[in-house]
Every structure is written in structure tokens, then in C-alpha cells.
Amino acid sequence: MYVSPAAYEDNFAPHEASLLAAMANILEVVPDKKMSLQWDICQEALVFEDYFPTRPTNYKAQNFALMGCLGNAVPEPVVLGYHLCCSPPG
Secondary structure (H helix, E strand, O other), X not given: OOOOHHHXXXXXXXXXXXXXXXXXXXXXXXOHHHOEEEEEEOHHHHHHOXXXXXXXXXXXXXXXXXXXXXXXXXXXXXXXXXXXXXXXXX
16 A cells, blocks of 8 residues: 655544454454464655655654554454565565
């Protein structure tokens, strides 16, 4: 998912809500004992790499808070992983 730098700040809450809702939908049909979940961290990694022309001054705190929220929302015994997409788009 691409997020325009101008919309980066406004995207955080809807993005988080969307991911949590998608996970809840999946958990309704896939038994948690048979599930693993991977959060793809692409836009967040690009912000750290200074890929965009601008970034919020508190980008580190925002990103770590988002990853913590998403990770803490994954119930046990679901296996959780993070995929850090670190190559530039294109």
C-alpha cells in the first residue's frame, strides 16, 4: 500500500483499524492454533530510510507504537512475524 507523504499523518489511525479488522475477520474462520500472521512493514520501513520527501518528526514513536499495537493484538497461540520490506519501490 502506498501512502502519499501529504496523507501520512492522517493515514495512521485508519490503517491500524483496517489491519485489526482484517485480522479479526481471519481469526473468525481460521483456528488460531493453525495460524501464523505476518505484518508487512513497508511504508514504515521507507519512512525510516528517509525515502519520502518529508516525514513526521515523531515517525519513530509513531511506527513503534503501531507495530506494538498490531503485535499485541495478535492472540496466542498465533505465530507472529514482521516482514521488513527494505528495498526501495520501483
